[in-house]
Amino acid sequence: MSTTTPAAPTATREAELVASVPTGLLIDGEWRPSSSGETFEVVDPATGLVLTRVADATPADGLAALDAASRAGAEWAATAPRRRGEILRRAFDLAIERQEDLALLMTIEMGKSLPEARGEVAYGSEFLRWFSEEAVRISGRYGSNPEGTGTTIVSYRPVGPCFLITPWNFPLAMATRKIAPALAAGCTVVLKPAELTPLTSLFFAQLLLDAGVPAGVVNVVPTTDASGVSSAVLADSRTRKVSFTGSTPVGKVLLKQAADNVLRTSMELGGNAPFLVFDDADLDAAVTGAMLAKFRNIGEACTAANRFIVHASVAQAFGAALTAKVKALGVGRGTEEGVSIGPLINRAAVEKNAQLVADAVDRGAEVLTGGSARSGPGTFFDPTVLTGVRPGSRLLSEEIFGPVAAIATFETEDEAVRLANATEFGLVAYAFTTDLARGHRLIASLQTGMLGLNTGVVSNAGAPFGGVKSSGLGREGGLEGIHEYLDTTYTLIPAG
Template identity: 60%
Template sequence: MAPSSPLTGHEAEVVEAVSTDLWIGGEWRPGSGGGRIDVEDPSTCEVIASVADATPDDGDAALAAAVEAQADWAATPPRDRGEILRSAWEAITDQADDLALLMTLENGKALPDAKAEVTYGAEFFRWFSEEAVRISGRWSVAPNGSSRLLTMRQPVGPCLFVTPWNFPLAMGTRKIGPAIAAGCTMVVKPARSTPLTMLALARILSEAGLPDGVLNVITTSTTGKVIEPLIRDPRLRKLSFTGSTGVGRSLMEQSSEQLLRVSMELGGNAPFVVFGDADVDAAVDGAMVAKMRNGGEACTSANRFLVHESVADEFSSKLSERMGAMTVGRGTDEGVEVGPLVDADTRDKVRELVDDAVGKGAEVLTGGQDVGDQGYFYAPTVLGAVPDDARLLKEEIFGPVAPITTFTTDEEAIAGANDTEFGLVSYVYTRDLDRAFRVCEAIEAGMVGLNTGLVSNPAAPFGGIKHSGFGREGGAEGIDEYLETKYVGISLG
């Protein structure tokens, strides 16, 4: 805990309960360099805690602990691995309120969003607790009948996970869950600005019975210096990263040296397409979820609204009314629906993108400005008549801004939706069944929300195509990322 922390009461108790050292080999360690990283409340810009600042030596120690634990963990019965995940799910559920408060304090998101994330993130542990006992192989007769073919699936081995700040719990559980279920050990490097939630999760998993060394957590202010040696280390077998496409490219280059198994969940530029036959009220409801979940700081956030010209005025008016009425404030305060953005750079980029669009002719229907005199707040914003050359139609906004453009034909809508290098998720609203299937097939994205603004579900495969990455998290496909296939040819003489 930072000596000058401004927190009091239960907020202080929740933060003080978190061990702020490195979690390596089942021990809390202060870090070999002795440095600390301040954790800031984005609502007040005040330091609420400080965590250990790992060095490359600490990273090496974490990987060594994972390597040492790998053989025994892989040999642990699948039912035992599943029961640990089940126990951790129960613990997260029991501690949901405190975990949500902790997340809001370090991330800024409104408390209802934090509570929703705790529920969502915990479900990955319950889902993969059930998948642990469903890992199977195959036995078959060779086509010529002279031999038998045995196929088995085994753990990939030690993994490295790099998780982002916007979903501090869920982006960890959906990597950690399948790794534990498959029998893999791991090193987790959470985001510098939101490390507390992951450290709390490490404690929960240890108390649930996870053996020492299976999970190791390192926090650091020099991510590149600490994780690059791990990526290039021949002991590592897999890398999973959630973050920007630019960083993902760099990590891909590094991972090529050891030909690592790699999963990448990268940037997005999600189109939200509303056809003329859509239920406009339902589309507005979906837009509020797709745009304002997590205050717009989500890779799945609707980034561009493509609305048929026949319903554009109605949709724009109703969306502006809903977004303009949202309560902005400190995420822990009662009734707040939109918290601050995570830091000054994120807030400044949102402002810059809005100003660029307005300068090129876009109309501000609501919002369009900073809020308050402290913290990183920006008003929920709707822009109409957005010109084609506005930067926010090409760049990921990562904030509470909804730019609206119009179209006239289905072909124009599909072309506009696909006019991006990204392909994570798209949203489509129509009541025409034929159009729905045609558009869903034509959309270039790893996920499509048809008449819904929420696609995230632990039982479904989450992931993108094009520059949004590859690999899937969640669903029956999620555990495959952590399993190797081995074939054994058997001669019967």
């Protein structure tokens, strides 16, 4: 991977890149228009300008994609694991080769800064490499049963056609995190990317074809009719799994629909991550971790720190140090030099952040920096720090999805844990303490699927990503990730 920083992209370079992205539906290895002939706009949130238009899939198109995935299923499942792994490894190599194109595309359709987009390419590509290696490691068990009366064989097989639904905030990583294990396991897929950021998925789909993925194994159907397309695909008995990353309310609807055909499900849903800072914490490390956990990806991440729960004795010092760093963040279009905070995804996101801040201030919180939207063009909100956030404030119960840090205080460890767990969500938590025993207690007491102990970043392709409670079920990544796409078969052979 290159260690030099490329020159800032020109308007011509951006236009050429967007023009190179397929804008049709990928069905059975071919790019085709929607059956309705309709298209929809993809908008740059930093400028409000239309980048291009892409085909708008109908429910019939979703079923056509499922047809293709079903036809390709048996041959892909029978493809040697080594061959499946080699194709995924080639896709990894192509993603790294095209990293600047992928990063720029994400920046202009989603808003994140170019350095962060490059980071997503590095992170997202790792799922291709990790699962290229896992494809050949799908193993089972063979041995005597406990009674000694027979031989037990446990084996695994692909679940079948999978319906994958990805969000707009990490358009490459969420696609690779689902597609890579599915393909490694021998499954075929229908991907429905987010309406707001379909271009990265379409570009990546072409990359997969270039890597040698056979026709019908990966199909992509961008659409403005998400519920219509999803309902049609989930109602078809050929679909055997659905994997969704997005909001909890939508996830609950999909779970209900999946129940009709008893589908395998993976749900990575909403978050309300607590960020605990104890009185013995290394404050410099805690502030560094806070900047990563809160302001990475403009705060538009399910793993973003939502509630800063800080010991009362260090809250003032922590707030002052965090505010100093937040004031230094550059705000602007993600392609500009020195920009860390790009636009929020749309006007509704800006309005929500403004309402959450206003609610907290009305209840007695103090704004240390930021706190308001910027005038257009674009959908920008100033990076914000509030302190003295009171119980009952919406900032403490709702997922913020923006660059707003809300600081509340605690006095005892038990209180900190109680406040951290006082949510329906349980995706990730962060905690900063130099007390090793306390760290182990937090591992046991915090109700969360993931914990960053003295770190502000937890995501890694080699680790299981997922939550508990209303944050979802199932895991993506790690040794566990591929088993989400495998069915288990147990065979007993009598002795003698």
